[in-house]
Amino acid sequence: MIEAHKDYAGAKLGMWLFLFTEVVLFGGLFLLYSAYLHRYHLDFHHAARNLDTFLGGANTIILITSSFFMAMSITALQLGRRGRCLGLLALTVLMALGFLANKAIEWWAKFEHGIFPGSEHLRALPQGEEIFYSLYFAMTGLHGIHVLLGVGILSFVMILVRRGRVRQEDFVILENSGLYWHLVDLIWIFLFPLFYLIT
Amino acid sequence: MAELDKRHAPHILSDRLLATVWATLVCLTAITIAVARIDLGFYNILAALSIATTKALLVIFFFMHMKYEHALLKWLLFLACVVLAIFIGLTFFDVAFRLQVRS
Numbered sequence: 001m002i003e004a005h006k007d008y009a010g011a012k013l014g015m016w017l018f019l020f021t022e023v024v025l026f027g028g029l030f031l032l033y034s035a036y037l038h039r040y041h042l043d044f045h046h047a048a049r050n051l052d053t054f055l056g057g058a059n060t061i062i063l064i065t066s067s068f069f070m071a072m073s074i075t076a077l078q079l080g081r082r083g084r085c086l087g088l089l090a091l092t093v094l095m096a097l098g099f100l101a102n103k104a105i106e107w108w109a110k111f112e113h114g115i116f117p118g119s120e121h122l123r124a125l126p127q128g129e130e131i132f133y134s135l136y137f138a139m140t141g142l143h144g145i146h147v148l149l150g151v152g153i154l155s156f157v158m159i160l161v162r163r164g165r166v167r168q169e170d171f172v173i174l175e176n177s178g179l180y181w182h183l184v185d186l187i188w189i190f191l192f193p194l195f196y197l198i199t
Numbered sequence: 200m201a202e203l204d205k206r207h208a209p210h211i212l213s214d215r216l217l218a219t220v221w222a223t224l225v226c227l228t229a230i231t232i233a234v235a236r237i238d239l240g241f242y243n244i245l246a247a248l249s250i251a252t253t254k255a256l257l258v259i260f261f262f263m264h265m266k267y268e269h270a271l272l273k274w275l276l277f278l279a280c281v282v283l284a285i286f287i288g289l290t291f292f293d294v295a296f297r298l299q300v301r302s
Contacts, residue, residue: 013271017275020279023283027283027287030287031287031290034287034291037244039294053232053235060228065221068218068220068221071261071262072214178262182258182259182262186255193247193251197243197247198235198243198244198247199235
């Protein structure tokens with residue numbers, strides 16, 4: 001019988017290297033944000049006042065909690081409790097969907113006020129405010145795509161756990177998906193204060 | 200890599216530890232929102248970023264298990280942070296002084 005080669009440490013190293021490229025991707029956008037915050041700090045303060053701190057704060061708690069469920073699901077699988085692991089993963093995905101629903105409500109409210117990329121209303125605003133909203137849509141949008149991908153990945157991992165492809169003795173796929181999910185949480189931890197709390 | 204595997208039997212985080220980290224993260228979120236309501240000028244940004252960094256470290260070291268990883272991963276993380284700091288730091292040597300000249 002041929003046994004497939006497993007390289008646990010290598011799999012995790014590869015995942016972390018990928019995460020570093022993600023950090024640099026968002027790092028570039030954060031750099032852009034901070035350079036413009038420096039140049040147009042008054043406009044940024046005015047524009048940030050229109051963002052809903054309650055919705056932003058709620059989304060922060062949602063993501064932190066989903067990360068907590070994700071970490072617990074790994075513990076559950078390591079202890080051989082597959083049902084509990086699946087339940088916790090389902091909760092993680094549910095919270096991710098909640099985050100997206102929240103985000104959709106928030107963006108919709110902005111659209112209703114005529115604030116969307118390239119809109120007349122946005123072009124009439126002071127330049128700093130226009131840049132703030134452009135960065136807001138670009139960065140929360142890119143982050144939202146990551147959340148959506150996370151939903152897909154975690155749902156796929158749920159199938160793998162169900163079928164026993166990911167199990168107590170071989171769980172690196174679950175762990176790496178968890179790392180991805182925590183990174184999504186990490187990015188939001190910085191996005192939230194920078195966009196919602198600088199009023 | 201195989202040698203690294205052998206030295207590191209899977210380390211299991213207890214639910215209690217994870218719950219403690221979660222509770223701390225929620226508290227820090229409440230603190231950062233509260234602090235933002237007080238006008239501290241420049242220090243508002245400083246406070247927000249310090250709290251965000253603390254939260255990020257909690258997520259990385261516990262949820263992402265970094266505290267229990269071998270030295271290679273820790274050094275790589277450190278390297279990634281240094282690269283990011285160079286990007287942002289050097290850009291500000293330019294951006295900060297350019298504005299002073301203009302005004």
